[in-house]
Amino acid sequence: MIDKSQIKRDKILQTTMELIAENGFHDSPTALIAKTAGVSKGTLFWYFENKDNLIFELYHDCDAKLHAYIREGYCPELPIRDRFVHLASRLLQYGTTNPVSFKFMEQFHNSPYGRSVRQERYYDHPSDDVFIELFHQGIKHKVIKDLPIVILFSQAYAPISFIVRDQLAGFIELDDQLMKSWVSASWDSVKL
Numbered sequence: 001m002i003d004k005s006q007i008k009r010d011k012i013l014q015t016t017m018e019l020i021a022e023n024g025f026h027d028s029p030t031a032l033i034a035k036t037a038g039v040s041k042g043t044l045f046w047y048f049e050n051k052d053n054l055i056f057e058l059y060h061d062c063d064a065k066l067h068a069y070i071r072e073g074y075c076p077e078l079p080i081r082d083r084f085v086h087l088a089s090r091l092l093q094y095g096t097t098n099p100v101s102f103k104f105m106e107q108f109h110n111s112p113y114g115r116s117v118r119q120e121r122y123y124d125h126p127s128d129d130v131f132i133e134l135f136h137q138g139i140k141h142k143v144i145k146d147l148p149i150v151i152l153f154s155q156a157y158a159p160i161s162f163i164v165r166d167q168l169a170g171f172i173e174l175d176d177q178l179m180k181s182w183v184s185a186s187w188d189s190v191k192l
Contacts, residue, residue, distance in 0.1 A: 009047045012037045013058050021103035025055070025111060052113075059108050059117065062101050069094045071130060080138045081187060084156075087131060088183045091157060095164035096174060102164055131157065135190075144190050156190045 015037035019028040030051050034044045048054035070090040074083065095102040108114050121129050135152045138144025144152065163182065166172050174182075 008039060008043070012039060012044055012047055012054070013061060016054055016058050017062065017104045018100055020055075020058075020107055021100045024107060025113075030054075055108070055113060059105070059113070062105055065098075065101065066091075066094055066105070067130070074130065080134065080141065080143045081191070083134055084138075084187055084190075085183050087134065088157065088160070088186050089179060092160050092163065092174070092179055092182070095160060096167050099164075099168050102168075106161055106165075138190070142192055145192050147190075152190050156186050159186065 012033065016028065016033050019033060019036060030041060030044055033054075034041045037044070044054070048057060070087055072090070074086055074090075076083065078086075109118070121132070131153060132149055135144055135149050139146050147155075159182075163172070163174070167174050172178070
């Protein structure tokens with residue numbers, strides 16, 4: 001049986017993601033989200049307490065999908081370099097194949113909303129993040145530079161944002177060889 005309530009909620013989330021990815025947070029008011037999603041503002045607020053709640057729920061939904069994608073085929077028993085290559089490659093692939101989600105998550109991470117999420121990920125619950133777990137293991141086994149996790153993450157994975165952005169803008173065309181070369185260079189930036 002089709003759950004119409006879930007379909008409506010998903011439509012609101014998808015519409016919000018598309019509008020914020022295109023217009024930013026401030027130029028995506030709830031009235032526009034509701035109208036574009038084909039629901040009343042009352043219906044929107046029946047599903048989500050307020051705009052902040054909507055944005056955080058959307059982020060957590062996108063983040064769960066991203067991490068599920070990244071973890072697909074991930075083997076924690078492999079050598080650290082191989083796991084790093086897997087994570088970096090999957091993250092890059094996700095960004096280029098899910099541009100709207102990527103743009104929304106970039107907006108989120110570069111806003112005040114993202115600060116609390118990064119605080120939780122880096123400091124409050126770091127064991128919940130596969131990237132951070134990998135860095136801790138790499139440092140422990142003297143395979144990765146002993147730098148703060150925030151720096152390692154920024155050094156290794158933040159450039160993905162620029163690469164994906166430039167791919168989506170048509171400045172570069174990522175093929176398999178270029179992706180492998182970038183992932184190798186990214187590994188070189190953190191390896192001991």
